Amino acid sequence: MVTLSKEIKNLHHIREKIKNKQAKRQVRICATGCRALGALDIYETFKKELKEAKLQKEIALIKTGCQGFCSGAPLVSIDPDNLLYVCLKKEDVREIVNTTLIGKKPIERLFCRDKKKPVIDRSKIPFFSYQKRLILTRCGYIDPTNLDDALAHGAYEVLEKVLTSMDPEAVIEKIKKSGLRGRGGAGFLTGLKWGYAHSAQGSEKYLICNADEGDPGAFMDRALLEGDPHMVLEGIVIAAYAIGACKGYIYVRAEYPIAIEHLKIAIEQAEKYKLVGKNILGTGFNFEIKIKQGAGAFVCGEETALISSIEGRRGQPRPRPPFPTESGLWGKPTTINNVETLANIPVILKIGANEYAKLGTKKSKGTKIFALAGKVNNTGLIEVPMGITLRELVEDIGGGIPNGKRFKAAQIGGPSGGCVPAQFLDKPIDYESVKEMGAIMGSGGLIILDETVCMVEIARYFMEFCVKESCGKCPPCRIGTTRMLDILERICGGKAEMKDIPRLEELALQVKKNSLCGLGQTAPNPVLSTLRHFRDEYIERIKLKKKTRRGKPII
Amino acid sequence: MTKALKQEGIDLSFMSKIVSTHVPFSREDLIGSLQETQDHYGYLPEEVMDKLAELTSTPVALIYGIATFYSQFHLKPHGKYAIKLCRGTACHVKEAPKISSAISSHLGIKDGETTNDMLFSLESVACLGTCFLSPVMLIGDQYYGKLTPESAIEVLENIAKENKAK
Ligand SMILES: Cc1cc2nc3c(=O)[nH]c(=O)nc-3n(C[C@H](O)[C@H](O)[C@H](O)COP(=O)(O)O)c2cc1C
Ligand code: FES
Numbered sequence: 001m002v003t004l005s006k007e008i009k010n011l012h013h014i015r016e017k018i019k020n021k022q023a024k025r026q027v028r029i030c031a032t033g034c035r036a037l038g039a040l041d042i043y044e045t046f047k048k049e050l051k052e053a054k055l056q057k058e059i060a061l062i063k064t065g066c067q068g069f070c071s072g073a074p075l076v077s078i079d080p081d082n083l084l085y086v087c088l089k090k091e092d093v094r095e096i097v098n099t100t101l102i103g104k105k106p107i108e109r110l111f112c113r114d115k116k117k118p119v120i121d122r123s124k125i126p127f128f129s130y131q132k133r134l135i136l137t138r139c140g141y142i143d144p145t146n147l148d149d150a151l152a153h154g155a156y157e158v159l160e161k162v163l164t165s166m167d168p169e170a171v172i173e174k175i176k177k178s179g180l181r182g183r184g185g186a187g188f189l190t191g192l193k194w195g196y197a198h199s200a201q202g203s204e205k206y207l208i209c210n211a212d213e214g215d216p217g218a219f220m221d222r223a224l225l226e227g228d229p230h231m232v233l234e235g236i237v238i239a240a241y242a243i244g245a246c247k248g249y250i251y252v253r254a255e256y257p258i259a260i261e262h263l264k265i266a267i268e269q270a271e272k273y274k275l276v277g278k279n280i281l282g283t284g285f286n287f288e289i290k291i292k293q294g295a296g297a298f299v300c301g302e303e304t305a306l307i308s309s310i311e312g313r314r315g316q317p318r319p320r321p322p323f324p325t326e327s328g329l330w331g332k333p334t335t336i337n338n339v340e341t342l343a344n345i346p347v348i349l350k351i352g353a354n355e356y357a358k359l360g361t362k363k364s365k366g367t368k369i370f371a372l373a374g375k376v377n378n379t380g381l382i383e384v385p386m387g388i389t390l391r392e393l394v395e396d397i398g399g400g401i402p403n404g405k406r407f408k409a410a411q412i413g414g415p416s417g418g419c420v421p422a423q424f425l426d427k428p429i430d431y432e433s434v435k436e437m438g439a440i441m442g443s444g445g446l447i448i449l450d451e452t453v454c455m456v457e458i459a460r461y462f463m464e465f466c467v468k469e470s471c472g473k474c475p476p477c478r479i480g481t482t483r484m485l486d487i488l489e490r491i492c493g494g495k496a497e498m499k500d501i502p503r504l505e506e507l508a509l510q511v512k513k514n515s516l517c518g519l520g521q522t523a524p525n526p527v528l529s530t531l532r533h534f535r536d537e538y539i540e541r542i543k544l545k546k547k548t549r550r551g552k553p554i555i
Numbered sequence: 556m557t558k559a560l561k562q563e564g565i566d567l568s569f570m571s572k573i574v575s576t577h578v579p580f581s582r583e584d585l586i587g588s589l590q591e592t593q594d595h596y597g598y599l600p601e602e603v604m605d606k607l608a609e610l611t612s613t614p615v616a617l618i619y620g621i622a623t624f625y626s627q628f629h630l631k632p633h634g635k636y637a638i639k640l641c642r643g644t645a646c647h648v649k650e651a652p653k654i655s656s657a658i659s660s661h662l663g664i665k666d667g668e669t670t671n672d673m674l675f676s677l678e679s680v681a682c683l684g685t686c687f688l689s690p691v692m693l694i695g696d697q698y699y700g701k702l703t704p705e706s707a708i709e710v711l712e713n714i715a716k717e718n719k720a721k
Contacts, residue, residue, distance in 0.1 A: 036688050036698030070687030216643030216682035254590070254627055255639075255683060257696055295586055295625035298681060312582035313617075314624040373645035373686035380687055411644060447644045447686075461647055465681070471624075 005282025007274045008160060011151070014273075018152040023060035025101070026079050030140060031063035032226040032258050033219075034074040038090070042074055045093040053097055062149070065227020065262075067140030069127055070380035072112055077122060077140075084122040085110035114399070130397045132359070132367050133383045134347050135340065139227030144262050147269035150230040156275055158346040159234050162241060163283045171242040172198055175345065177353035179365035184210055184301075184338030185416065185442050185518070187364075187431040193335060196325040197243040200333035207245040208310070208329065208336045209236050211252040211259070212294055212301035215414030216465065218445030220369040221339035223381045225252070225259035228343075229266035233289075235342030237276055238349070240287045243335050248289045251306055254296060263291055298415075298469035302517050303328075303336045305471065316471045317517035338443070340369055360386030364430035374411070374447035377402050387428040390420065394448055405450040409533070413442025415462045415469075416522030418529025419455060438529035440522065455534040456541055460488040462526035470519060477520025480511035484527060491538060494545045501538055505531060569595050570606045580611045586621060589628060598629040626678075634669045634676035636714055639693040643682030646689040654690050655679065657704035661711060674715060 004012075029043050043063060050056045067077060072086030076096070083106055085096065092110060099105050111118035112125050119125045142149040150156075162171055176191030197205065209232065213221040224232055232250075240248055252260050267289060271277045278286050292310050299305045300315035307329050309315035328334025344366060348356045357365045364386040370393070373379045377399035384393070390410055394400065401407055409419040418439035427433055434441050449458065463485045470477045487504045490496040508524035508531075515521045531538060573591050577584040588607065593599055599622050608615040622628045638658065642651055655666070658677060662670050669676040685691050688700025692707065699710050 033685060033687065036685055036691070036700050073687065213684065214681065216641075216647075217645045217686055218682065219684040219686055222684040253684075255680060255693075293587070293590060294627075295590065295621075296627035296680070297625050309586065310583065312585035312621075314620050371686060373689065374648050379645075414644065445644070445686075447648065449648060453648055458648075461644070469681075 004164075007282040008164070011156070011160065011273065011281070014148065015151050018148045022152065023058060025058060025081075026060040026062055027101070028062045028064045028067070028077045028079070028141065030065065030067045030073065030075060032144075033066045033070050033223070035258070037073045039074040041090055042076070042088055042093060045090050046076075046097070049093055049097045050101075053102065055097070055101060059101060062143050063145075064140050064142065065144045066223040066381050068131075068136070068381045069112065069125075069378065071378050081106070082122045083120075084112055084125065086112045126396050127378045127380070127382075127399065130384065130388075130392060131382050132385050134351070134367050135224070135231070135343050135369060136228070136381070136383045138231060139224060139381075142228065144227055144229055145265045147230065147266070147273060150228070154350075155230040156234050158349045159237055159275065160281060162238050162349065163281055163285060168198060168242045168244060171238065171349070174349060174353045175242070178348045178356045179360075179363075180341065180344055180348060180356075181364060181431060182338055183340035183344070183368070183443065184336075185413075185440070187441060190337065190341055190344075193325060193337075194239065194242050196323075197245075197333055197335040200326055202333050204247075204332050205243060205245040206329045206332055206334040207236065207240045207243065207248040208303075208306065208334060209248065209250040209339060209342055210301065210303070210306060210336055211250055211256075211339045212306065213253055213256075213339070213443065214298040214301040214469075215416075215443050215445045217371065217373055217411070217414060217447045218443045219371045220381065220444050222256050222259050223371075224339055224343055224369070225256070226262050229259075229262050230270070231343045231346060232339055233263075233266055233270055233276065235345035236289065237280065237287055238345050239335065239337060239342060241285055245335065246286060246288070248287060249292050249310055249329075250289065251292045251294060251300070251310060253294045260291065260293065267291070297471070298465075299471045299517070299519050302519060304517070306336065307334065314471070316473045317519075319516060340444070361428060361430040361433075363432055368429075368441070368444055370444045370446045372398055372446050372448070375401055375405065375450040375453070376448040386430045389426050389428055391425040393429075393446065394425070398448065401448065401450050405452060407448065408451045408453060409449045409455070411439075411447040411449060411458065411526075412445070413440040413525070414445050415465050416440055416518065416525055417442045417445075418525045419449065419458065419533060420529075421533040438525075438532050440525065454541075455530045455537050456488065456491055459527045459530045460485070460492050463488050463523070466519065466523040470523075474514075474516035474520060476511050476514035477516065477523065480507055480515070481520070481523050483507055484511065484524065488527070491541050494541070496542045498539075498542055500542065501531070501535075565596070565600055565602065567603065567606045570603060570610060574607070574610045582613075585611075585613065585618070586625070589618070589622060593628060598631060598633050601630075626680075629676075632669065632673065635674050635718070636694050637676045637678060638711075639678055639680045639683065641681075641683045641685075641689070641691050641693075642679040643686065643689075645682070645686035646691060649689045651690040653704055654692070654702050654707050658707055658711065661708050674718060675711065 075086045077084045172194045180190045181187040297315045300309045302317050305315040305317040324334040367383050369383045409421045420437045424437050431441050467481045467485050472478045487500050512524045604618045690702045691700045
């Protein structure tokens with residue numbers, strides 16, 4: 001029988017206390033993403049109105065992270081009524097207080113609409129009903145700046161279990177069994193990586209959480225850090241315990257000020273409760289964590305460049321091997337994991353590796369968070385089981401394409417990915433199938449393109465991005481991408497000849513084969529995938545010698 | 556050169572303060588220090604970097620190398636309001652380039668430049684992580700989403716007006 005440390009007893013005590021204290025009714029306002037559209041104003045108005053109605057004690061007003069349905073911003077959800085009100089204005093608040101909170105009647109006008117029909121029950125909105133929210137359960141539900149709220153909803157229960165009843169090997173074994181693959185891009189098996197890190201020689205080991213999220217069009221990691229930083233932090237501490245790390249870093253993009261703020265608060269609070277730092281939960285395990293802010297370089301998402309950046313140098317990658325698990329930060333064994341990967345850890349250990357592995361496809365387990373954006377009605381943050389089809393994503397969850405336009409392609413994986421055309425709409429999405437379709441899973445940015453988007457222009461756009469972001473260390477990437485951009489600009493400018501297509505292809509293959517790091521190795525992907533699926537657009541552009549051409553529907 | 560600028564009144568005492576918060580100063584603190592420095596001065600003046608090099612016994616070339624590698628750092632004075640215009644994919648397919656040219660012609664500056672009155676700088680960034688608001692820009696800590704060329708200019712005009720009123 002294990003005797004509980006006083007820190008753990010204290011934690012149990014706090015959990016009980018908060019659970020009894022929670023208000024029976026709650027109004028939740030997204031104050032992160034929706035902030036851009038006036039959510040804070042709405043919050044203040046609610047506060048005022050609730051006070052005037054003398055309801056401030058009975059009804060909890062909670063500022064949450066992203067609730068997912070971003071196209072309805074600013075929004076509030078009301079529980080236990082299971083209501084979601086979208087596209088709010090300050091003027092709506094009084095009516096909500098009077099009609100719904102006092103009068104207990106819903107307001108149809110503020111409901112979310114599915115095919116023009118209002119949906120009363122939040123869980124029946126197709127945007128939500130097709131999802132499987134395991135990682136995002138607390139995101140958009142709790143107040144991310146309040147550890148007590150997170151604790152009341154299960155945060156750090158798994159950490160407690162791990163530290164008191166599992167040895168590091170057992171944790172790694174569970175993660176291996178779950179089949180979890182890294183969500184940062186490459187899809188490397190997390191358990192395997194941890195196994196290497198655990199058995200690496202050296203007394204001092206590091207863990208780095210990669211929160212650089214550089215792919216344009218991706219905001220999953222941002223939402224997680226803003227909405228439930230404790231989920232990520234819990235995953236980090238468990239990972240550190242498993243591999244035997246004493247010190248860790250969270251490397252966050254400077255463009256994410258709210259994420260940085262929430263993380264700082266989360267770490268401070270967790271330190272107070274002895275959930276990170278010295279002698280965690282009185283078990284003798286020490287792990288210190290620091291935030292490092294990026295300074296605006298896409299390549300710093302690449303693990304070896306990221307390490308250089310933390311060390312205070314220019315963020316340039318170096319050849320692997322040696323892999324960071326052997327020799328990383330300051331030459332010490334270092335494990336790098338993505339934010340979402342780490343947020344999966346508490347979930348896996350909570351529901352069990354077998355249960356987790358039941359979700360998804362043969363080789364891609366669990367759920368995946370996607371950022372749905374571009375030409376789609378419901379933009380937002382979604383979590384779905386691996387193996388969902390693109391059609392379900394676009395039509396059911398995404399609510400189709402706006403303005404009666406047709407779907408043309410989905411850009412998956414950002415500048416390292418590709419464009420998946422309509423013929424693959426019904427193919428299940430996982431790491432392998434996305435590769436077959438000419439894209440990569442990448443981090444989970446999913447940008448829907450409609451028939452008005454020109455695919456050559458999209459290829460040009462991504463190439464321009466890679467040219468700008470190439471760190472300049474290796475010639476194939478530095479010069480090769482510049483030359484590819486030249487050709488693409490010639491095509492878009494109506495000044496190309498047919499021979500430019502094979503030239504472009506040849507260059508693409510050279511850059512792919514000879515570049516030093518993943519940036520260069522994958523930079524040609526958007527070109528190759530559009531050449532593969534939309535070659536006729538290239539040809540037409542060259543033949544017409546016209547500057548602009550709007551893409552035609554291809555279905 | 557350094558002297559001349561000093562006469563213009565750049566107070567370098569802040570640098571000692573920064574360095575004193577990192578004892579002992581290690582390489583690892585360099586980027587963070589430059590970030591704090593830029594927060595303070597608005598950009599990275601040459602002699603400020605020289606001073607940092609001197610105080611921390613770091614080669615100047617190394618500091619320059621960092622300041623020019625990361626797009627966050629500016630070597631020239633920046634406007635009071637930095638317009639961070641998103642050019643990420645979601646914004647791009649929703650006509651961000653049009654917003655960019657509208658702002659450019661309204662302010663008379665190109666990407667990366669600052670207006671003569673030092674009020675606005677325009678910089679394009681990769682993705683602000685608010686793609687559902689596309690096209691979007693960030694000024695200070697305020698996001699402006701679902702922009703049209705007209706609404707973007709309206710925002711700038713309002714800021715300019717408010718600034719005058721102050
Ligand atoms: C150019 C480039 C950019 C990358 N950007 C990111 C990023 O923003 N976030 C991330 O987690 N991984 C990124 N990666 C992948 C990382 O190198 C690394 O594989 C990953 O963080 C490992 O974590 P995981 O195993 O949990 O996926 C990038 C890779 C390359 C080549
Ligand atoms: S692409 Fe503009 S915010 Fe993401």
